[in-house]
Amino acid sequence: MKAIVTGANGTVGSRLSEHLRSHGFEVVSWDRSRVPVDDYWAMEGFVRSVAPDVLFHLATASRPSGRSNESWLVNYEWTSELAWITRQQGVRFVFSSTAMVFSDHARGPFTLDSVPEAPEGYGYEKRRAEERIFQQNPEARVARLGWQIDDQPSGNNMLASLEAQMRERGRVEASTRWFPACSFLDDTVRALLALAWAEPGLYMLDANERWTYYEIVRALNERHGGRWQVEPTEHFVFDQRMMDDRVVLPSLKTRLPSLG
Numbered sequence: 001m002k003a004i005v006t007g008a009n010g011t012v013g014s015r016l017s018e019h020l021r022s023h024g025f026e027v028v029s030w031d032r033s034r035v036p037v038d039d040y041w042a043m044e045g046f047v048r049s050v051a052p053d054v055l056f057h058l059a060t061a062s063r064p065s066g067r068s069n070e071s072w073l074v075n076y077e078w079t080s081e082l083a084w085i086t087r088q089q090g091v092r093f094v095f096s097s098t099a100m101v102f103s104d105h106a107r108g109p110f111t112l113d114s115v116p117e118a119p120e121g122y123g124y125e126k127r128r129a130e131e132r133i134f135q136q137n138p139e140a141r142v143a144r145l146g147w148q149i150d151d152q153p154s155g156n157n158m159l160a161s162l163e164a165q166m167r168e169r170g171r172v173e174a175s176t177r178w179f180p181a182c183s184f185l186d187d188t189v190r191a192l193l194a195l196a197w198a199e200p201g202l203y204m205l206d207a208n209e210r211w212t213y214y215e216i217v218r219a220l221n222e223r224h225g226g227r228w229q230v231e232p233t234e235h236f237v238f239d240q241r242m243m244d245d246r247v248v249l250p251s252l253k254t255r256l257p258s259l260g
Contacts, residue, residue: 001025001026004047007057007059012058012096015150019186020193037073038067043082053091058096061073084137092197093137095133100126107239110243112244144242146181147180148183166228170229172231179208181240181242183252203244204242204243204247205242205249
């Protein structure tokens with residue numbers, strides 16, 4: 001089996017690439033310096049030359065190159081072209097979206113019937129990309145992800161954010177009124193691989209059944225030796241949880257037994 005992974009150096013992409021290789025996949029990373037994302041024929045030729053079984057599109061505009069409107073180019077236009085190319089070539093297409101397609105003013109928890117309405121920024125671009133994908137490729141799989149949790153404090157994950165807060169402020173503030181969409185990174189990548197062979201459609205990957213950010217941070221603090229000073233706040237009020245009975249990730253409590 002062969003897979004193309006965009007964003008292969010990112011938080012999810014690097015771990016997914018490891019997971020794919022452990023299952024016997026040949027993994028080909030998409031190098032944007034060699035295959036530009038605004039050249040359709042270069043992209044089409046690259047996918048045809050690799051002839052993958054599946055393309056995982058995880059990339060974001062995390063490393064700006066100075067192009068005009070680059071975030072829209074990467075999050076929407078590139079996504080649209082990849083959806084079309086994979087449809088034409090019979091390649092399975094898995095796109096990682098985000099819980100941020102719902103604005104902070106929306107009322108969660110969210111289900112598949114909830115209408116995403118992020119009015120601007122990253123969440124807006126991702127929700128527009130979701131719509132475009134299914135126009136271009138009805139056989140695609142779209143996975144909305146929450147905040148990833150890992151035991152390594154690097155990249156864009158919850159542990160890295162908590163460590164940064166502690167370094168910069170000497171404390172970690174955590175809302176008792178925020179229910180974040182989140183899951184452990186290893187569980188997420190296993191689910192992404194499984195979704196490549198699931199029915200086409202929209203999926204939501206979230207392991208948070210009922211816990212606040214404050215409760216999760218306290219449990220993580222216990223897991224990592226109690227090295228943070230955790231202070232409860234009520235400054236962010238939001239239920240971001242995503243409910244999808246078709247995708248059952250291991251509960252946060254399996255990794256964080258001290259959760260109530």
